Amino acid sequence: MPKIIITADLHHGITGLHEIVQLRHKIAAENPDLVIIAGDIGEGVKRIDECLREFKTLTCPVGVIAGNHDLWLRDHNIIRDSAHLMDEFLPQLVRGHGMHWLETEDLQIGDVAVTGTLGWYDYSRRVVTKDTIHLTTSDYQLIKPRFNNDGNYVRWSDKRKDVEFANSLGEALETRLAKLESDPRVREVLVVTHVPAFFEQLVPMAGDHPIADSYFGNLTLGSRLIKYPKVRTVVSGHTHREVPLQSIRSAGREIAIATLSSDYRAPKYLTLIV
Template sequence: MRIIVTADLHYRPAKRDAYLAFAEWVRQRNPDCFIIAGDIGHPLRLFQRGLQLFRDLTCPRAVIAGNHDVYRSDYDSRTLWEAWLPRITRDEGFIWLEDDVLTLGNVGVCGTMAWYDYSSRAPHLTLGDHEYRVLKGSVNHDADYVDWPWSDRAMARYLAKGFAGRLGNLVNNPLVSRILVVTHVPIIEIAVPRYPESDFWSLMRAYMGNFTLGKLVLDQPKVSHIVSGHLHRAGRWTIAGRYGPVECHIVGSAPGEPTAVELTL
């Protein structure tokens, strides 16, 4: 079974030819499933056009949002998150993985945006949660453009609760023997680099991962693969889970240069 996962398309009409070429590459690979792990396009019309690039695929298609997808524009972040993003996703024939799981034979797919909860903070910094809330605007545009009413940690907990329930359903499904987890924000510590020499990137690290969720995932049976985006820096690792090795990937798309992880399960 061939599953293709991309992320961080950041669709822009000025580079449409590059996106069309990537979409054609995906089509020619003839995957059994295609997944976009967040940051499809902003504002909402570009989110929709990014999805429309892949309308010719005949396989199941699935989506999770990324942090840029909830940047306020014509709508506030809460309205985008709760209404427009899932509605457009489904209108374009994709599965909204924040609510639903996907089963493909004996493979289950479970996904979430996985908002950061500061668990990826740089170990050498002695800042508390309050400082990370206050300082975020100095390094991360999420502070400027995400205007929903929830704190980072509250959103991370909310998403993790829903994700854990969906993942548990797949674990308990006797027809599922292996599970692919897809997130936007990375959840595995080895995937998020440390920058002890840089004050900017050391602070930024707190908004780059959710290792709390990673610990939950690695403690579950049947999870064999994890794919995330967000970092624009490709990587692949095999790490130890409680029930065996887990293959982990970061999709390395750059602006106008989409790429993908291709899995054979």
């Protein structure tokens, strides 16, 4: 049974290199068959690169997806916009370190396939109150800078909408899942997402703002995943709030879900035996 370790939200640059090194030592000591970094790797491309350099010393394969922070446009001298990061710079950086860009490339360990996506938010998780019931998805995007720094630092030259971006990632993931579903060599599929895909992966807390919460989930993604019976486990990051591995019922079937509890300066990981 393969041992797969998933970490996320390392935020190198806020989290120090010594903490990343400590994490890598702990992960290496577990002797995993595969390690996944599920987004929000570092603050700026230099920090992302440093973090990946640390993980490339692991002897097992490493799969990587981007997080929303990884698409912040901060390096204007080498990065054109967030699409440049997502579609070109980050995949090339990851592959250049001998790692796997899970947004477009599946991994297989024995008869377990692993794939993933950043996910993004499409406002399907919005909390409806008397103050928010009138807000459209375009409104949520327009007011985002007041509630989430993606609104200040993610820049699309093509002016794409959050819903469009989220749907394009979800559709591409479904194409990969359909192939895995019909592949007789695959017993089950682990999906790793940055943005959580199921309501049960989210931990509301007193004091949370109903608008800010809308940037923390993509429940449409969950409804896509549940259609594929081989998808047995979904692990996500992004919220920094732990949901331990547990089985839930969704659309008439059981699926295991978890959300990682990594936080700034406190990186964590989850070990799965699948």
